[in-house]
Structure formats: C-alpha cells, structure tokens
Amino acid sequence: MSPPLDLGRNLAQLLPIAALLPLTAILMVLQRNPYQTLVLRGILGAIATLLYALLGAADVALTEALVGTLLSTTLYAIALRSSMVFRLALPEGEPLGSEHRALLEPWLQQAFLRLEVIDDPRGGACHGQLGGDGELLIRSGRLLEQLLSLDGARAWRLAGGTIAPLSQVAPAGAGAQP
Incomplete structure (x- = not known):
C-alpha cells in the first residue's frame, strides 16, 4: 500500500x-x-x-x-x-380524454413533473382541476407561473383550453368577518 x-x-x-x-x-x-x-x-x-x-x-x-x-x-x-407529481382532479365521473392527456403529459414533463389523475375534485391533495371545455385551474400561484412560461401552455391554449388560478373556496359557514 x-x-x-x-x-x-x-x-x-x-x-x-x-x-x-x-x-x-x-x-x-x-x-x-x-x-x-x-x-x-x-x-x-x-x-x-x-x-x-x-x-x-x-x-x-x-x-x-x-x-x-x-x-x-x-x-x-x-x-x-x-414528490415530483402533479395531481389533477377531474369532474366527477369524467375520464381524462386522450387529447388532454397528450397535451398535459409533455407539458408537465417540461417542468419535470409526472401526471397523476385523482377522482375527488374536492380533495385537498390536488394541485389542479380540469373543468369543462379544457379549463385548467392551478392551485399554486408559483406553479401556475412556471407552467405558463413553458411551451405547453401555448399548445394548451391553441387547442382551445384556458389556464387560470384555482380560487380558494371558503369552508361552509365561514362568512366575512367585520
């Protein structure tokens, strides 16, 4: 040695x-x-x-x-x-269409995320929701900014979809405080 x-x-x-x-x-x-x-x-x-x-x-x-x-x-x-997963909630009883999946998966891969579809749209574990007519709602403002800066956002809009922040819904019975 x-x-x-x-x-x-x-x-x-x-x-x-x-x-x-x-x-x-x-x-x-x-x-x-x-x-x-x-x-x-x-x-x-x-x-x-x-x-x-x-x-x-x-x-x-x-x-x-x-x-x-x-x-x-x-x-x-x-x-x-x-942890590098984007959980997308769908409207109840609706499957994710192949055209939406074909747009979402490459777009999310640009952000190094995998797509995971979940059933419960009211669940707090989702990062976004897919509404009717291709309306994609994103919970996190930071994630929304990142996704909007990628090429996939342009492709989503060209396909007729919209991208917006997911508004935080107040719990039932919670009114405005004076």
Whole structure:
C-alpha cells in the first residue's frame, strides 16, 4: 500500500482534484433538472471520497462513500420519485380524454413533473382541476407561473383550453368577518 499524499509535497497532484469539489457544487446548485442534480450529488461524493482516500483518511472516505454518497443519493432519489407529481382532479365521473392527456403529459414533463389523475375534485391533495371545455385551474400561484412560461401552455391554449388560478373556496359557514 502506498503512503498517503502530503499537502506540502504533492500539492500539484491534489489541487486539480480538490478544485473539482467547488466546481461540482456550483454546478449542482445551479442545475434546474432535479435528476441531473442527483447525478451531480453522486459525483460530488465520489470526488470527496477520492480526496479523503488520497490524504490517508480511509475511515472518513469510507463513511463519505457509504453514508454521504450512497445513502443520501438513494434517499434523494426516493424523495424525487414521490414528490415530483402533479395531481389533477377531474369532474366527477369524467375520464381524462386522450387529447388532454397528450397535451398535459409533455407539458408537465417540461417542468419535470409526472401526471397523476385523482377522482375527488374536492380533495385537498390536488394541485389542479380540469373543468369543462379544457379549463385548467392551478392551485399554486408559483406553479401556475412556471407552467405558463413553458411551451405547453401555448399548445394548451391553441387547442382551445384556458389556464387560470384555482380560487380558494371558503369552508361552509365561514362568512366575512367585520
């Protein structure tokens, strides 16, 4: 086994590897695609593991590889898979038409979201509702802005649909306060 590298004598060899850490971190923070961020997180952990191993800290390198990289990347992938979903409520008894699905799925993919159709239009778990005549109502103002900035919004409108915010309905019995 070779001895660990010394910062004083081997700085020229360690510096390029160490410079990859902030570069990868900056790329990871600036990335819009969450799946590419996941890959960059794995690369960041691998670079850190290599650097620790070269400096002779095998225990720290092993911990970084197993916990810092493997576990956190796995948990992040699970969180991405479960949270990057757009839940769309439909009017009671109406299925999602193939023409609407053909417009919605590519549009939502531009925002890195999957389409999930739910049955209960009054449920609080939906992100949007599809009304009659292609009226798409979005609950979150921030999500509405993001979706309106994508090409899919133009295609939805060209197909005769409208896009609007979903107004928050007050609970029954709640009147205006003086």
